[in-house]
Amino acid sequence: MAESMLGLKRTNRCTEVDNSMIGEKVTVMGWVQKSRNKGGIIFVDLRDRSGILQLIFEESKVGTEGYAKAEKLRSEFVIAVTGKVSKREGGINPNLKTGDIEVIAEDIRILSEAETPPFPVEENSKTKEDIRLKYRFLDLRRPDIQKNIMLRSNVTTTVRKFLADEGFLEIETPILCKSTPEGARDYLVPSRIHPGNFYALPQSPQLFKQLLMCSGYDRYFQIAKCFRDEDLRADRQPEFTQIDMELSFVDIDDVIDVNERLIQKMFKEAIGIDVQLPIERMTWKYAMEHYGSDKPDLRFGIEISDVSDVVKGSDFVVFKSALEAGGSVRGINAEGLGTLPRKKIDALGDFVKGYGAKGLAWLAINEDGTYKSSFAKFMTEEELKGLTEKLEGKPGDLLLFIADAKTSLVLSVLGALRLEIAEEKGLINKDEYRFVWITEFPLLEWSEEEERFVAMHHPFTMPMDEDIQYIDSDPGRVRAKAYDIVLNGVEIGGGSVRIHQNDIQEKMFEVIGLTKESAEDKFGFLLTAFKYGVPPHAGLAYGLDRLLMLMCKADTIRDVMAFPKVKDASDLMSEAPNVVDPVQLDELGISIKPVEDEE
Amino acid sequence: MAESMLGLKRTNRCTEVDNSMIGEKVTVMGWVQKSRNKGGIIFVDLRDRSGILQLIFEESKVGTEGYAKAEKLRSEFVIAVTGKVSKREGGINPNLKTGDIEVIAEDIRILSEAETPPFPVEENSKTKEDIRLKYRFLDLRRPDIQKNIMLRSNVTTTVRKFLADEGFLEIETPILCKSTPEGARDYLVPSRIHPGNFYALPQSPQLFKQLLMCSGYDRYFQIAKCFRDEDLRADRQPEFTQIDMELSFVDIDDVIDVNERLIQKMFKEAIGIDVQLPIERMTWKYAMEHYGSDKPDLRFGIEISDVSDVVKGSDFVVFKSALEAGGSVRGINAEGLGTLPRKKIDALGDFVKGYGAKGLAWLAINEDGTYKSSFAKFMTEEELKGLTEKLEGKPGDLLLFIADAKTSLVLSVLGALRLEIAEEKGLINKDEYRFVWITEFPLLEWSEEEERFVAMHHPFTMPMDEDIQYIDSDPGRVRAKAYDIVLNGVEIGGGSVRIHQNDIQEKMFEVIGLTKESAEDKFGFLLTAFKYGVPPHAGLAYGLDRLLMLMCKADTIRDVMAFPKVKDASDLMSEAPNVVDPVQLDELGISIKPVEDEE
Structure with a gap:
């Protein structure tokens, strides 16, 4: 059953109806978000692109035929309802723009029935994206999209x-x-x-x-x-x-x-x-040297410092060989992470290796000013003090160093590491632009x-x-x-x-x-x-x-x-790209190469 | 020589300079439309998208070096000029928005030199469209485009x-x-x-x-x-x-x-x-029956009338066979064309044949009320009177008829004919929408x-x-x-x-x-x-x-x-479509079919 809307005119979108209109007659049209029968009164949440409006169906107001239609309503039916705006009788819903009113239905038309959709139309959907994209026309109904x-x-x-x-x-x-x-x-x-x-x-x-x-x-x-x-x-x-x-x-x-x-x-x-x-x-140079990226996230600090000068006399072979090859040694201060468990520091070591670094040198400053470190034993007291000063290290901080013959690698690794640490420490204000x-x-x-x-x-x-x-x-x-x-x-x-x-x-x-x-x-x-x-x-x-x-x-x-493609560049809804009629290819003067076996 | 505009800022587009700014210093930039030396004073029309502004170069004002540059100027050079807005000394040019002023140059930079363009940049170009489209970037400079x-x-x-x-x-x-x-x-x-x-x-x-x-x-x-x-x-x-x-x-x-x-x-x-x-x-039906088109031009009259009833008893074989086959006979009144020479009427006959009609029946009403006609001899006085009345013919009018077994053809031919006659008679007000x-x-x-x-x-x-x-x-x-x-x-x-x-x-x-x-x-x-x-x-x-x-x-x-294609769907400027690297086709898994000899 799909009734015509002949002779009907929508007067308002759902959330255009407000408590200044109490007593007025309105005609609204949209989708049934949900419908429930509570003691013979049918409550329907009507949804359109503006939001949600509550409709009330009582047999005495909407008539026997209208009430029968209301009883049939299920999610995603499209309806047109005429009724009177009324102060909400039940509890006010502070989450809805229209939470203090409702419309007492006097007439209803079912413009389109709906099968049960493959997933509910709701905010923050938990449905797998592939399913949602296959039914993108339903996914696009979700208020967040x-x-x-x-x-x-x-x-x-x-x-x-x-x-x-x-x-x-x-x-x-x-x-x-x-x-x-x-x-x-x-x-x-x-x-x-x-x-x-x-x-x-x-x-x-x-x-x-x-x-x-x-x-x-x-x-x-x-x-x-x-x-x-x-x-x-x-x-x-x-x-x-x-x-x-x-x-x-x-x-x-x-x-x-x-x-x-x-x-x-x-x-x-x-x-x-x-x-x-x-x-x-x-400048690009400044961004690279201080943030290890040409698109630095400046919502937090953790700037990169060049400590090559400090360690240039060191015998620590990792630093030494990097410097001798024309590279550099640079570091960042992960403030307050001095007590990070060894396992987590090792995880950071794995992280930097994923970005091409040979390893991560670290130096934790204990509360008493002593050090815990992967390389302190190769350094003089002077050098350790120099590193700490350069990175403005305080007790409780964790200093992290990368050395490589290629300075660009040192910078990009530290750039990635500072982001990782900021995420880890929750340093990023997600509301900041x-x-x-x-x-x-x-x-x-x-x-x-x-x-x-x-x-x-x-x-x-x-x-x-x-x-x-x-x-x-x-x-x-x-x-x-x-x-x-x-x-x-x-x-x-x-x-x-x-x-x-x-x-x-x-x-x-x-x-x-x-x-x-x-x-x-x-x-x-x-x-x-x-x-x-x-x-x-x-x-x-x-x-x-x-x-x-x-x-x-x-x-x-x-x-x-509205209509994105997935990773393999296909559209899950329309199933593009697809196989076309050979006549079309003939007209274009092209043919499809047979797939060769790879040897 | 291409000078930098470093340190210079455009203050106005050409026609933003007006006579309320006399005495002010402005910097304008644009293309040289034309340049002429008249008794040692160089007059330059400068063009930008807003229009034309006259610049004056006198050695005493613009200096020796500046004057030397001005002497080099040719059409389409791009220049930046700083100078003082002045009341125009020579004759006022009423065709220009800036026709009553000029700018006395005090400084000039040549931002870009130009070779002589293959056709002049001017309104209503007479250059062949193919040439213009090949150099579309020049064609797009023309004020009308x-x-x-x-x-x-x-x-x-x-x-x-x-x-x-x-x-x-x-x-x-x-x-x-x-x-x-x-x-x-x-x-x-x-x-x-x-x-x-x-x-x-x-x-x-x-x-x-x-x-x-x-x-x-x-x-x-x-x-x-x-x-x-x-x-x-x-x-x-x-x-x-x-x-x-x-x-x-x-x-x-x-x-x-x-x-x-x-x-x-x-x-x-x-x-x-x-x-x-x-x-x-x-309605579509009305448009077809009265104007022979689903996109009628209503800027003029010449409506189509169905005269089948009038001629249904006629022995004129053209009309008779059309009606017997279930078709119709319809006509239009080309008012005032009653004295159209026979040769021109014949041309109209050829015209309708081009649209699929078998022929054109015509009836000219002489000033004395008598007829000149291709078919009057087959008609009764009564029928001729009926036709005249139906088409509201007056002395001096030319009535034109089409008969065919297919009424849709009768209508479309008359639709085309009424347009032709309106163009011929200049009935169409080109300024009307x-x-x-x-x-x-x-x-x-x-x-x-x-x-x-x-x-x-x-x-x-x-x-x-x-x-x-x-x-x-x-x-x-x-x-x-x-x-x-x-x-x-x-x-x-x-x-x-x-x-x-x-x-x-x-x-x-x-x-x-x-x-x-x-x-x-x-x-x-x-x-x-x-x-x-x-x-x-x-x-x-x-x-x-x-x-x-x-x-x-x-x-x-x-x-x-901005960048149209021509009839064969190619772009004359960029030469798209073109042959691509075979590697690109390999990657796409397609090949070009060899052209087969047609037998």
Whole structure:
């Protein structure tokens, strides 16, 4: 039975009904959250996207036929009910926005019946995610997911309004693009009209937005779908969304200024958080040396210190060999963990090995000032005192050291270790939103695998004026006009000033080992555009999904997208990707390769 | 030479400088539109997206070095100029917003030099479109295209704001979807992780938006990219954009109401046009019978009349055979064209043959009331009088008739003919925006090719309540709760109330010949969703590109998109699609079929 709603009009959403409306007649429509018969009176919690409203069915008010319908109601039936708003007779429910009222039903229509759903529609579902994603249309009914999806809409609305007010134009760039493999793997789309040719789905609108600057649009933005055919990690999706922008006639400070105000606006409007401006800025070098990460979580301290000088005369072979090989010895102070049981310290040792360290040297300062340590016996009293001073160790503290020939490894391990300890000690205030700009990234990084320099951000990033002179002689030394915005240890966005001079751009391609022909083939149209008058420009892009995950305090980005894919890039609900009709492949002029046996 | 803008800040865009700022110092940046030296004074028109500003370079003011730079300037150089706003000394240019002022340069930097562009950056370009699209980044600098792209941004901003205020949530649906071939051809994306499987790019978010209604989101919208792998016509693109929406707990009037207000808002904000509400509504049947089209242009009259009754006794074989075969004879009055030369009338005869008519019967009413006609000799005086009366013919008018066994052909030919005559006679006011809702479409149409009924809109469209009874016995008679919004003879949007009952949905699939298995395979997740409580819902989608084309009075949708593709679905600028690295295909487990010789 599915009744029509002909002639009926919804007057309010559930939680729009409030105690100022007592005595008024309303018509509400939604889903039955639960229904119970208590002494002949049927209580129904009606749910819509706004929340819950209690309906009361008494035979004397709703009539025999209506009451019979109410008796049939089960979870997830869709109903339309007309009735009178009344002060709640039973106990007031302080957990509900509408907890002090109820609607005494006078008429009911069952718009849609429902089978028993495979899992209950409830907050903080304990149902396995695979099941929930298979029935995503039911999962999306859960109030916590609805809150996230509504917040997402709210955030994009706020962003768009802010950027429009700032003179940005929203301009759509194509989804069917040219394949320019540099970076991640492209998704390809076979062309039917040009057999043997392929489009690629864009990894970002980078080239197009730079072209738009060449074309004089001045300020561009787009909330843009991007695609990367990667092996998925927990926080990756094959398609994801960027808040993407580009500005002409600007330098770093202009980009940071408008984005700080954007961030302030977003966090205020979406989740009521006041972001204090200006946001702290930190160079990449400083972040690496003090936090062992280019996305430091600054909600807690535990900074890294270089103790190489202190131990440079030591005979402790671990330290000695690291220093002799040109590396360093660095440490952190896990304050108050001096009495950590040996087993837990060993676990930290295993932890750092997982990050590539050879081992963990530790030094616990007892309450009486004596030491317990894995290496104290190799050190002089002077050296131990030096280490303690350097790390501001106090009785009860645990000092942890990593030594390695590769300083970058020392730093990244200590960076991971400080996070681990902060989690362990509960040092992180989960309600804090701590932003930091990371600046002055290296322009290039050496790829061991490819035995060449690769662009750290992308090959269109402008070197810093004062470092351009080193681009041939010492490419690794050149810093870039690049910046990331980091929130609570997560990179939520990044960008750079772009190269707008053909000669520097060509030099950059040369340094990363892209031949002239190859550069021409991939980016020819951008290089051509650069010949006809190009303004200085810069931009930034946010990962919207990740940003929302932080705003919503969600565990996964799947909880902030309506229809996410799982790790193997499939959609459990629609069962995409799937096998298609061979006729479709024929039309595209492609065939599926038989699977070869691996030998 | 490309100077840095270090330390410089733009103070204004070109046309933000006005005569209230005389004496003020400004810094402007942009492209050199033109430059000329007149008696030692260099005049430069500087262009940015806001418009044009005149700059004056005198050696005494800008210095020797600055003057030397100014002498080098050519079209499309990018410069930054600081100077004083001054009343224009020479003649005021009333065509420019800044025509009464100029900026006396005190400093200049050349931010980017430019080669001579392959075509001039100017309004109403006469350059061939292929060249312009190859250098789209230059073409996009032209003020008329910039106006369109900026209007597009303005329209989407307005739409989003309006819909957000109306309680719509913007929710992103996936681009990597499941292939459900029904309707147009899908673009496919091979899956690397699941070799032999494919995603499809969505032809519309139809299924997802209906699922969102099942999930209780109540009001959804999205400005969504859609994809169809079709052979392109002039106004089609492989990827295009829809303003897509869906509403729960509504019937037709609710959808029309919110959309009329949306249309009113869009046209007012974007192009200053007042749309009077309510917009006229017309049934599909009425539109077909009076205008021979389901998207009638109502900016002029020339309605079609059925004259079958008048000529039913006639011996004129053309009319007689049409009527005997169950067809009809209908006509229009081309008012005032009674003296059209025979050659032109013959041309109209050729025109209707191009639309499938066997011929055109015509009757010119001379000023003295006598007739000149292709068929009058076969008619009685009574019949001629009847025809004249039916078409309200006056002396000087030209009456045109089509007869055919297929009334649908008669109507469509006359529909095309009335447009042709209106264009010919200049009856169409190009500044008028005339809207009409077309309602009560047939649910199904018979496909000769497939020998089955197919859904006229799509298979989720709800039949009208009063017609549901005929769905088995007389499917062609069933009208749908579908509606199109038509502007000036162009369908700019359409939608329907959806089926929300599993039994009606299954019946619909049956009628269009979709087996249960096939329906399950394609739409299984929607049918499953329908089991768990689904609200009555309805929606509508606009073709944004076409809508903008009308707003901008552009000749092609390519003029309202930043990076369009041409007829063979290629991008002349980036040269997509292209040949990719065989390694990429290996990874995807696909190969290109060798081209077979056609025999």
